[in-house]
Amino acid sequence: MRTTVGIIGAGPAGLLLARLLHRAGIDSVVLEGRDRAYVEHRQRAGILEQGTVDALRAVGAGARMDREGLRHDGIELRFDRRRHRVDFPGLTGGRSVMVYAQTEVCKDLIALQLKEGGPLLFGAEALAVEGACGDRPRVPFRHQGREDALVCDYVVGCDGFRGVARGAFPAALSRVFERTYPYAWLGVLADVAPSHDELVYARHERGFALLSMRSTSVSRLYLQVPAGTDAEEWSDDAIWSELQRRFETDGWRLERGPLTHKSVTPMRSFVHEPMRHGRLFLAGDAAHIVPPTGAKGLNLAVGDVVTLARALVHEKETGSADLLDAYSATCLRRVWQAERFSYDMTTMLHPAPDGTPFDARLQRARLERIASSRAAEADLAEAYTGFPLE
Numbered sequence: 001m002r003t004t005v006g007i008i009g010a011g012p013a014g015l016l017l018a019r020l021l022h023r024a025g026i027d028s029v030v031l032e033g034r035d036r037a038y039v040e041h042r043q044r045a046g047i048l049e050q051g052t053v054d055a056l057r058a059v060g061a062g063a064r065m066d067r068e069g070l071r072h073d074g075i076e077l078r079f080d081r082r083r084h085r086v087d088f089p090g091l092t093g094g095r096s097v098m099v100y101a102q103t104e105v106c107k108d109l110i111a112l113q114l115k116e117g118g119p120l121l122f123g124a125e126a127l128a129v130e131g132a133c134g135d136r137p138r139v140p141f142r143h144q145g146r147e148d149a150l151v152c153d154y155v156v157g158c159d160g161f162r163g164v165a166r167g168a169f170p171a172a173l174s175r176v177f178e179r180t181y182p183y184a185w186l187g188v189l190a191d192v193a194p195s196h197d198e199l200v201y202a203r204h205e206r207g208f209a210l211l212s213m214r215s216t217s218v219s220r221l222y223l224q225v226p227a228g229t230d231a232e233e234w235s236d237d238a239i240w241s242e243l244q245r246r247f248e249t250d251g252w253r254l255e256r257g258p259l260t261h262k263s264v265t266p267m268r269s270f271v272h273e274p275m276r277h278g279r280l281f282l283a284g285d286a287a288h289i290v291p292p293t294g295a296k297g298l299n300l301a302v303g304d305v306v307t308l309a310r311a312l313v314h315e316k317e318t319g320s321a322d323l324l325d326a327y328s329a330t331c332l333r334r335v336w337q338a339e340r341f342s343y344d345m346t347t348m349l350h351p352a353p354d355g356t357p358f359d360a361r362l363q364r365a366r367l368e369r370i371a372s373s374r375a376a377e378a379d380l381a382e383a384y385t386g387f388p389l390e
């Protein structure tokens, strides 16, 4: 098979890149190792920054999001039984975020791509990336029991943290910056209307808790648990009781409902530099991971592919590779801002298992600073609603 841009992975990064290129008249082939149902039902992110919303609308994938998504103008910080609302539009000159699940983003993009885009092959596992420094890189892959190869002008690894593309970078070129955390998130989906109409980030001495939602009738709730926890160790009753304790405050009630999904997400910060090697580019989780506290993972993936699509279109229209050459450095500036913000939110809200009373006082002081200083609050609101694309 032959194409201009070979895309490995049909997560949000790969799917959106294929749409952006299709609209610019650049052909691509997407190879996805899993089947369609798996990709469409994998429970992950749910908060879209304004830039992500704009990008989805621009490729024609905004109609259902605009109908069913929930615009959110703030979040609540809860600590010491106190409640503090951060008002996004008032602090950022009008910016907000959209609650619309990653599963739905993927469904919308897949439907469009299958209807009017280039080939999107499910069950097609890329085995390697070969010849990244030559003129015609090659991606051998296995599809329906047969081995084949995709020959491209460019290869984009949108294959997530455990994909193959990053492995094609020579060890001498790769630099990895990483931090793991001694806690994880136990996440549940519950068939019950959210108990608050905005997200609630709660710091409690027993651990962090987050109240989020997928729609007006489905709640998404998280509990900080020790790293390595098995979700099945937690009964539904134990989950609700612990959530109740951590969110406890006067005049507020947590509504319970049937749990329909339970899983544990590890917390990790990770950046691979650079994000380009010859004709191979990395985008999204293939290049960087953030702990989910800042709601940045999906949005960073979108930022990368919007930047890359612009660079590929620029090269097609002008013959200049300037923007492709700048791709890695351009993305990394935004990536590191998101890493910083996600780290700050995570360490402010999660008591570490080996944390001292001093650490606990510092966490409280950081929260009190946000609750009492417009400048500190605006810093949070700006970062949460999204760093602009360069």
Ligand SMILES: Cc1cc2nc3c(=O)[nH]c(=O)nc-3n(C[C@H](O)[C@H](O)[C@H](O)COP(=O)(O)OP(=O)(O)OC[C@H]3O[C@@H](n4cnc5c(N)ncnc54)[C@H](O)[C@@H]3O)c2cc1C
Pocket (backbone or CB within 6 Å): 008, 009, 010, 011, 012, 013, 014, 031, 032, 033, 034, 039, 043, 044, 045, 046, 047, 102, 124, 125, 126, 127, 158, 159, 160, 161, 162, 163, 164, 264, 265, 283, 284, 285, 286, 292, 294, 295, 296, 297, 298, 299, 301
């Ligand atoms: C369990 C979990 C929960 C998360 N929760 C949140 C959250 O609450 N908020 C938030 O902001 N972010 C969250 N994230 C992060 C967010 O979902 C990711 O940042 C986002 O999915 C990145 O998109 P992506 O397209 O780069 O990668 P992915 O979505 O990981 O997509 C990569 C795709 O590549 C495919 N693939 C991998 N290897 C190959 C191969 N060899 N050949 C072909 N295809 C391959 C995979 O099957 C996958 O479909 C979560 C992540 C995980 C893992």
